Amino acid sequence: MRKWVSEALRRTNRLDGRLVRASGRLPATRADAVFRGLGTAANHSLLWFGIAALLASREGVTRRAAYRAVISIAGASFTANLVGKPLVPRRRPATDLISAERRYAAPPVSSSFPSGHAASAAAFVTAVGMEAPKALPVVAPLGAAVAYSRVHTGVHWPSDVVFGALLGGGVALATRRWWPLTNGGPAIRRSPVRATPLSDGEGLLVLANPGSGSGGADPTDLVSESWPSARILSPPDDEATDLRRHVEEAVAGSAEPVRALGVAGGDGTVAAVATVAAERGLPLVVIPTGTLNHFARDVAAGSPGSSALATEEGLAIEVDIGTVDGDGAGCRWFVNTASLGGYPDLVRYRERWEPRWGRWLAGAAALVRVLREAEPIRVRIDGRERAVWLLFVGNGVYEPRGFAPMNRQRMDDGLLDVRYVRADVPFSRLRFLGAALTGALHHSRTYVQQERPRFEVDLVDDRTRLAVDGEVAPAGRWFRFTTRPRALRVYHWPERDEWRG
Structure with missing residues (x-):
């Protein structure tokens, strides 16, 4: 040799x-x-x-x-x-x-x-x-x-x-x-489905939230141009009023039959209207006017012009909706994520720093800060007692795999994306950060990632608050997460070669 x-x-x-x-x-x-x-x-x-x-x-x-x-x-x-x-x-x-x-x-x-x-x-x-x-x-x-x-x-x-x-x-x-490539593209959909055709938006009720997005632009004119016959609903004057209840009351009190719902706003506004649409079996028009528009991006909502074509022809896709039931606020629906522990803070820091640093660096910095500040939560998962720093449940499987979920490549697989970081192993924070930076999370005892149709977690010591689609829910001691396959129809105008099965 x-x-x-x-x-x-x-x-x-x-x-x-x-x-x-x-x-x-x-x-x-x-x-x-x-x-x-x-x-x-x-x-x-x-x-x-x-x-x-x-x-x-x-x-x-x-x-x-x-x-x-x-x-x-x-x-x-x-x-x-x-x-x-x-x-x-x-x-x-x-x-x-x-x-x-x-x-x-x-x-x-x-x-x-x-x-x-x-x-x-x-x-x-x-x-x-x-x-x-x-x-x-x-x-x-x-x-x-x-x-x-x-x-x-x-x-x-x-x-x-x-x-x-x-x-x-x-x-x-x-x-x-340890830093996977992401295409940032829309989720893969299987096939189009028929939804109620709307001529000029007749029978469409749209919640237009002027407070969404960084620019604060009022989307009312945008909605009126694309759907001249649509009824436009403004957010409640009292910010403390529940947005979802506001939409439900508008649907129930409408003199004309509401055949579809629409929403112009960010993820929080979209989640509230999507919940009402799913519960009532109404198709949904999504007009992304928020800051990040995660749900709109993952369903490829498109421009108002393309959405108007979809409503005119009655073309839509079906996506899953997640639900969480607990002893705090009853059953809640979510279109993006639900989380316990430090995960809401992680998202808040990441989104604040992302415009300057980019997704990955902002996510890494946010993770370090949250793990440094977070207090472990004692929970019971699958009958085993654990201590966790943070717990994430996504509606659909997110990419990339690892600590910084960004986008979904499909939203009709009937699965929840469950991820949590354990706090009950020695030097858990250092071990987790080391595994994340070296791309070895799938071998780390500190990190658990599963794909399952339902998930249950019980708190051992005290009640804690649950964050659902960025909104903080009342505190509870137990939570049951499930997915409702293809529970929501979203109007969508297909691009060439877009649907793959």
Whole structure:
């Protein structure tokens, strides 16, 4: 084995020498200054951090690409410079192999193996490519040019660059283990169903909440333009009035038959109206005008124009609704999530920081803060007593798997997504954070994730409050979660090739 390794190293050294000499014989051109400048710009990854700052200036995939790239560069740089170079000392190419016009005035003196510049370039390009493939035609040639510049200027052997690039690309790919890629797309639906056709919105009652969203825009005009015959219901004047009861009273007291319900607002408003629609068997129009619009996004509510087409033709999809029964406030319905413990605080912190930091970093920071501040809750699950930091129950299975559920790829599978973090194992918080950061949650004793149609939890010591779709319910000592398969019809205009079974 040792003889085989020695022979492989000798062959690599001979090949490196031939390639460097071949590069050195290239005629002098203006490209020499360009490659030298690229290498200087990429010192300490400043070039990549500058591009990442530009990418992060826009929300969406480019911002996620920037965050993943910065983390990947940090990992690649640490591995190459603080691990690889001390372990594998190697001389740099002799200066006489390269013409003076190409050489740096003060060339690096650390170990030649591996190339930190190539590692950082490959980490950046790979990370950006995973999140924003459309940016690859721009960043990939730049990354290749930076990597080659290390040979062109005579500060690295070709094998240093090749190994550095493999190292950087591998580090970037490894981030997927604990930071999964998400497509952020709508949930997959099986097939369309028929719903009540509404000509110009006749028979449609829409709750339009002007207080939803960060801009505070009144959606009344938007609703009137798309459904001229619809009746528009304003929120109650008294903010303490239950929104769900307000809608129920409007339906019961309507002089004209209500054939469908609509809602223009954020997730809290949508949840209240969706509950009434499901209970009364009425189809629902969702007009996303809130800040985050989780439910509207997962059912691909679309624009008011497309929703108007769906109501005109009577096209809809069916989605599940979750219910929770307890000794505090009776039975409540939820379209997104229900939770105990510190999870509501986690969502609040994450949503506050997400516009600045992006989803994953905001979720990680929120998790650290909640685990630091939370008090464990003693519960009984499946007949076994546990202590938990936080407990999450989702209507449908959320992605990604792990501590930061973001979106659902289907909402008609009849399953609840149950996740909780145990507090009754030694060093549970540190162990959970370590497993989350290394992508090993599925092996961690501190984390439990299940998919089941029903779930029961009893509190051992005291009553606690339950958060349902972002609203805090009265405290209770026991809770029974179930799913009601396809209990709600949502008007939806199908896009081409959208339904998959």
